[in-house]
Amino acid sequence: MSGNLNLTLKIWRQANRTSIGKFETYKVSNISTDASFLEMLDILNEELQRKNQEPVAFDHDCREGICGACGLVINGRPHGPIKGTTTCQLHMRHFKDGDTIVIEPWRAKAFPVIKDLIVDRSAFEKIQQAGGFVSINTGGVPDANAIPISKEIANIAMDAAACIGCGACVAACKNASAMLFVSAKVSHLAHLPQGKVERFERVEAMVKVMDELGFGSCTNTYACEAECPKEISVRHIAKMNREYFAAKLKARNKD
C-alpha cells in the first residue's frame, strides 16, 4: 500500500572535478512510497529550483534499469539496499518515514567526480575499445544458423552479456577493481565460437588497459557480485582468469 514519507537527505555536492566536495543536508516531505528513488530526487530538485538554488546533478536516462547511466551510493551501498536493482528501479517503499539517507557518487580513482553525483566512467570505454569485440566488418558473414550453439552456452553468454556498464562493481569493491565488468565481456565472447578466434588477443588487450587505468586488483571479496544490479556472477572472473593464463601460456610456448 502506498503511504508518504518525510526524509532527511545527506547529498554529496561538488562543483566540478577539481573542487572539494562536501555533504549538504536537505529535507523532503510527503514522498509517495510508489515514487522511484530518482523521482524523489526530481522532487527535491524542483524545490531547489523554486528557491533559485542549483539542483543536484546526477546521471540518469532510461529509468528502466537497462541503460546503466544512473548509479548512486545509497547509505553506503551502490544502487541502494535492494539486490539486483539499479538506482532508477529502486522505489521509496523500501524506506521508512523519518529515515536519513546518505547519497554519494561512485568512489574510485578511475572514476573521478565531474559534478555532484556524476562521475567520469570513460575508463570503461577505453577497456572496451581495446578488445571488447569480434573483429569482423559489416557484410560477408555466414548465415545466422550456420553455426549451431547449444542453448546452455548461449545462456551463459547471455548471462555475461547482460552487463549494463554502470560501474557498481567498481564502486562496491574495496580495491575499486573492474574485474567483473571486464570479465563479463571477455566471458561473453570467449564462450561463443564467434569470439573464440581472438580470445587470447582480446583478454590480454583488455586486461592491459584495465591495469593501466588505475583500477585495483581483485581479492575475491565478491562485493561486486553482491551489488551488481544485473547479478552477474563472479564465475565470469574465474573464466577470465583462465583465459588470461591460457593466453600467457600460449605466448610463452611461442617464444
Add this chain to the structure above:
Amino acid sequence: MITLESKAPAGKLQDKWTTHKFNMKLVNPANKRKYDVIVVGTGLAGASASATLAELGYNVKTFCYQDSPRRAHSIAAQGGINAAKNYQNDGDSIFRLFYDTIKGGDYRAREANVYRLAEVANNIIDQCVAQGVPFAREYGGLLDNRSFGGAQVSRTFYARGQTGQQLLLGAYSALNRQIGLGKVKMFPRREMLDLVVVDGQARGIVVRNLITGEIEKYSAHAVVLATGGYGNVYFLSTNAMNSNATAVWRAHKKGALFANPCFTQIHPTCIPVHGEYQSKLTLMSESLRNDGRVWVPKKAGDKRPANQIPEAERDYFLERKYPSFGNLVPRDVASRNAKEQCDAGKGVGDTGLAVYLDFADAIKRLGRKAIDEKYGNLFQMYQMITNEDPYEVPMRIYPAIHYTMGGLWVDYNLMSSIPGLFVLGEANFSDHGANRLGASALMQGLADGYFVIPYTLGNYLASNKFSQVSSDHAAFSDVENGIRGFVERLLSVKGNKTVDEIHRELGKVMWSHVGMARNAEGLKTAITQIGKLREEFWSNVNVTGSAGDLNQTLERAGRVADYLELGELMARDALHRNESCGGHFREEYQTEENEAKRDDENFSYVAAWEFNRVGDWTLHKENLVFENVKPSQRSYK
C-alpha cells in the same frame, strides 16, 4: 517551390535495391579517407552507421549526449527484431514481411523503402550473430523465434527481454573497434544544437559540451542524424528521460522538411500512470501478448479483485473482436480498444485507466519455469515498479506514447531535403507509415545503419563537388552566435516556473488532444494552448545555473523550447489529415465498428512540412503510389 522526389528507382519491386546499388557511384577506397562524415546519435542506427562507414574508410566523427554510446535508448528495446528468415517453415518470405509492414502501417509508407527494409533484414540477423549477439536458441542449437503483433508467422528473433540491449551492444562493439583503430573519433556528452549549411549543403554541426558548457564546431562533407524520435513532447512516454528532438528540430528550422509529425505510436502495454510526480512510463514488451490474455470485467464499475471475477464475467475483448489475430493485433488497434473499454467504465485498478494482461492460463499450460525463462526480467521489472507479483495477479497495463513514425522527410537514399543531411532510424519518417509493427524499429535502425547508408552516402559524396570548408568558416560562427544568444535568452528569463512544470503542462495538452483519439475541435484547442504555453515559457521559465558549466536544467530547457514548437506542428498535421489511419485516429472518421477509416482518395500522401517561422508552415505532398499491394481496409478479424 519544393518538389518532393522520392528517388525510388523504377523497375520491379524485388529488383529496385539491387539495381540502385549497381547504379550508384562509388568512392574509390583510397579516396574514402579524404571524406569526413559526422554521425549524431549512437543508438542502433547511429552506432551501426558509424562503425560501417569507418570500416569502409571514411573519417567519422560520432556524437552522443550520453557519457557512453552504449546508453542510447535503443538499449531499452525489449521484445525482438523481425526478419523473414522463414526458419520456422511457417510461410514467411521477404514479400510477406514487406506486406505485413505496409499493411501494419495502414498504407502510408513508401513501397520501395519498405521492401528494401524487408530485404536486408535477413542480413542483419547474420551480422549480429557474427558479432556474438547471444540470441535465444532452441535445444538443437539453432535460433529461436517468437510472434509479434500484426503478423501470423513467427519471425521475431530475441535475446530474452533485452534484445535492444544485445543488438546495441553488438553495434557498440563494432563502433568501439573503429574508435580503437582511430577511424571514429567519439565525442560523448555533446548535444547537437544546430546544423551548419554552406552553399546549400549540410557541412557541419554546432554542439554544446555538456561538461564544460563550451560551444564547439565540427565540419564534415556530410551529416548523418540518428537521434531518435520525439515522443518526449508528451512529457510522459516510454522514451529515456533525455531523449529529445533538438537535433531534428533545429535541422528542420534550417530547411529540412518534417514529415507526418502526427503519426505517433501509442503502445498498448505499459505500466499505468500512478502519480503526479511520475517522470516516465515503463513499457512491458509486446512479446507478452504471445502468452498474456487481455481482459476487463464485463460489467462497468466492477471493482472486485481480478481473482474474484469468475471466467464468465470477464471480457477478453481482443480475442472476442479479432478472432484471427486475437491478443496479437497491431499496437494501434490494441491501444484504442483498451481506451474504449476504459471509457466505457470497465477499466481496472485505482484509477480505472488500466486493463488486465493475464498469464494465469499460460502458467497453467506451460509451467512457471517456461514463463520465467521467456519473460523473467519483465515480470521482475513489473514487480519492482508496482509491488505486485504478475505470477499471482494479472498485470495492469495501459497505453502510452512509445514511438514516433513521423520524422524528417527523406528520399529513398535517406537524404533529407537538405543535400548532405541524411536521417536514419526513428528520426526519419520513412518505413512505418502511420503505425509501426512490433520488432520493426530495431530492424529499421540496423538496416539503415549497416546496409543502406554505406551505399547511399558514398553515392552522394562521389556525385557532388565540395568547396573547402572548415569550422573556421563564417557560416559556423554565425550559427555559433545564434546558439549563444539562444542559451543566454533561456538563462535570462528568470521567471517563476520550472522547466519541468511547463513541460508537464505541454504533455497534458498533447495527451488530451493529440493523443490516442483526436478531433478537430480538440486539435484547435491544443494549437491555442501550446501557443500560450510557449509564450509563458519565454516569459516565465526559471533556468537556474550558468551556461559555462554542467547544467542539466539548461539542457532540458533547450529541449522543451523545441517541443513547444514541434507540438504545435504535430497538432496542425493531425488537424489537416481528415482521415484516420494507424496511430492517427480522428474520431470524426471511423467505421461503424469504430475502426480507423482511411481516405485514400484525398490523403494517400506523405505530409512534409516546410518551416517558415514558428506557427507558420507550408505543406508539401509526396503522393504514395501502390503498385504491388492494394490498399484495403485493414482487417485483423
